[in-house]
Amino acid sequence: MTATSAAALPQTGQITAAPRRLGAPLWVAFLLIVLAFLVIYPLLMLLFGALSDSNPVIDGFGKFRPSLDHFVKVLFNENVHLAFFNALVACGGGTVLAVTIGLAFSWIVVRTNTPFKGFIAGASMIPLFVPPLVAGVAWGILGSPKTGLLNTVFKWIGIDWRVDFYSMAGLIIVFGIYYAPYVYMFTASALRNMDPSLEEASEVSGASAFTTIFTITFPLIAPAILAGSLLSFVVMLGIYGVPAALGAPANINVLTTYIFRLTAWSPPLYNTAAAVAILLMIVTAILVWAQQRILAGKSFATVAGKAFRPRALDLGPWRWFTFGLASLYLAIVVILPTLALVIAAFRKFLFIKDFDALFDMRQYSWVHFNAVFDNPLTMKSIWNTLEVGAITAICGGALAFAIGYTVNRTRVSGRTSIDLLATLPVAIPGLVVGVAYLWAWIGLPGGLYGTIWILALAFVARFMPDTVKALSTSFLQIHKELEEAAWICGRGLLGTIRTIVLPLARPGVVASMTLLFVLAIRELGSSLFLYTSDTTVMAVLLLDYYEGGNTGKTAAFSLVQTVILAVLLGLTNWLSRGAAQSSARVG
């Protein structure tokens, strides 16, 4: 669409207001009620806990004993300061690494003619399926200073150098490589949807490919980079499994391991944990505010009403170099830890004296898989997990679409509050949010407690920020002129969403729902409080294997989980490709 035709249109505000006037306040009220139930009510419970020394369900609201003790304890405890500092270093370093890897990867996959791109793209998402606890365990097996497989190999080939993943550097590397897919998801879809004419203009003006990347391409997808890095930073802040497995042996504590200790204390100190959680929320709120301030007033619309195909840069012989880089990353992030897990899952015991002992086939068997499938809880947990994952993906996807659309594509009053409320849960660590949901929802009439639905609701609420942010990137990139064209042609709001917005945003919607599905399947913290004997999920069973000191069974069960996820994600990837093709046709 040209500038001339756009100028011929009436003012945007007049058009967008027209179809929404009738239902807008009702719609906003509806969303606010849903968010109040999912976010505010549990958060109030959390605040109640942090500001008192009573339990809202057990003691009742009537016995509210206000107290700032928990905050004071937390603020003046030097171990909390150290844990906070460690968390910032580990997550900050991890984010820098994740952004570097994720961005490079998405550029290689989307904008170059590197060979086997499809395969690289698929394989690079694998770290996302791996529960953090399993990632920590796998890298412990690989990188332990005393018995790590990498060190065993170095010793065998006569290299004196040794790696030590039980360290801050180990934490940063593992965080960085496992959360790079978050950045990749955001930036790849932004790069895919970007009009290449801007880059072409840059090159025609004499800029080199390198200059174009750093002055045109990356600045244009800044919202995606910022959203991806913010999300990965905040998600890292809330991860327990990696620092528990790698930080604990080196006595490196971060906030989550501190919170876990508080909740595992006898008696559990949830009120203090809630105070730490509130502090985490403040940090996150500052980050979100900073992100919005940076992006405010800038337009990042790069998907316009013009057909285009993302341009692949011809790298010539250098394409084998990028292929080599991608392969190296995949070897480090997929093959090595998977190999460690396979060895752990099939080996009876993980005592490996030297390199030759690794090939002693008498030590390998199916014993851990047999034990896992002998357990009647295994099949039950798999089925429950799939059910709760599907419900979460569908309900959460629909809600995130509704919120994302309202926040990004309309000017209704109240949309800022909706955005804020939908972002809040990201800051609350899973273990604490689990108890907040339990406090909030156990007393509800209608028998919600004890069903799969309460788990799904908790997951929808907990992962709403991730889903909404992932979708918002897609919305930001669709130019308003496309919707305006539909309204001029007489389409109503719902018709426009159905025929224009949904098809164009479909890759983003499918990606968000997939993300939600994966996150729901991995989620442990809130499951632990809401599952019952009939609604056990895989994450709870995995923790049980880990807590039981069964690395073999933990590895076997996580391989089972990975295979199930890989099959399901293969399916959604196939669906998403179909969606991308049909949206290309629409565009």
Added chain:
Amino acid sequence: MKRSVFIAAALGFAVAPAFAQSEFGSKELIEAAEKEGALTYYTANFAEVEQEVIKEFNKRFPKIKVAMVRAPGGQLITRIKTEAAAGKLAADVINHSDRGLMLELNDMFQDYTPPNAADYRPDALVSPKLWPGVTLGWAIAYNTQLVKNAPKTWKDLTKAEYKGKQIGHVIGPSGGTTWTRVMFERQVLGEDYWKQQAALGIALYPSGAPLSDALVRGEVSIAPLLYNIIYTKIVEGAPAEAIFAPEGVPIIPYADGIPKTSKNPNAAKLFMNWRLSKEGQAYQIAKLGNITSMKEPPAFPKGWDPKVIKVWVPEFGPFEKLREPWLDEWNKTYGYRQ
């Protein structure tokens, strides 16, 4: 005694076909329990272990289906309190390692006494309503491939030959079970014991399970561990062994009870009776590596000489009172940041 013979002897109760059902309760109780046909079991113990207990119970009483909810100690207590306050406590039997926390909930439990109540040590009980269905004990474990001169006593763990992070420890404040060991070390092995040991350089772990795994992998060579954590690995052929030290074996009697709100009180009683019976305890000793709080144990773990080995049960009063100050000192001595 060879392990197979030992297990067969310990399980003798289970295989005796004419063994009287009255050991587990009256005919009326068994009929009523079978009529209820199900119960829900809340446990802080490992799910895998408790699955085995349930399986064994079902060999004796196949008509009673046991559903299990498992969560780590602190989380389980929070859940029980919250469910109870909301009138939605689903548990028919609760099994927990922290006697102090369970005692706080004493009013929630109904009166219950097992048929063989007189067989139990009085110091293992904190309330007449709560019974030690599970009892665990501390042993010294070591990696047989790495340790040439294995420790034989608790005092050996202060020897200079084990310096340089060869010894692994679960951190003192990790929970009630570890606090029991820490208290034992200070009270029985002397005020300097911690200092002497910490000077060797100790690798610290957040809980027993990762430590037992680290021991088998060779990350550490020696570790005080709850016997049940390492026992199943030894049976499966791991390069590890465990001994009971002559200075004493600190034991942790659990506190198990039946909530007043139980919907299947007869099935719950029968399940408790069976777990506390000689048959139930013998099974847990032989197959799971547990100890027992019975005055006359129906079986002994491998290497346990009753003439030499004495169990050590913490006095409940000091157990609660000394916990905070002593753990603070432990943290400082071992350089653990709380």
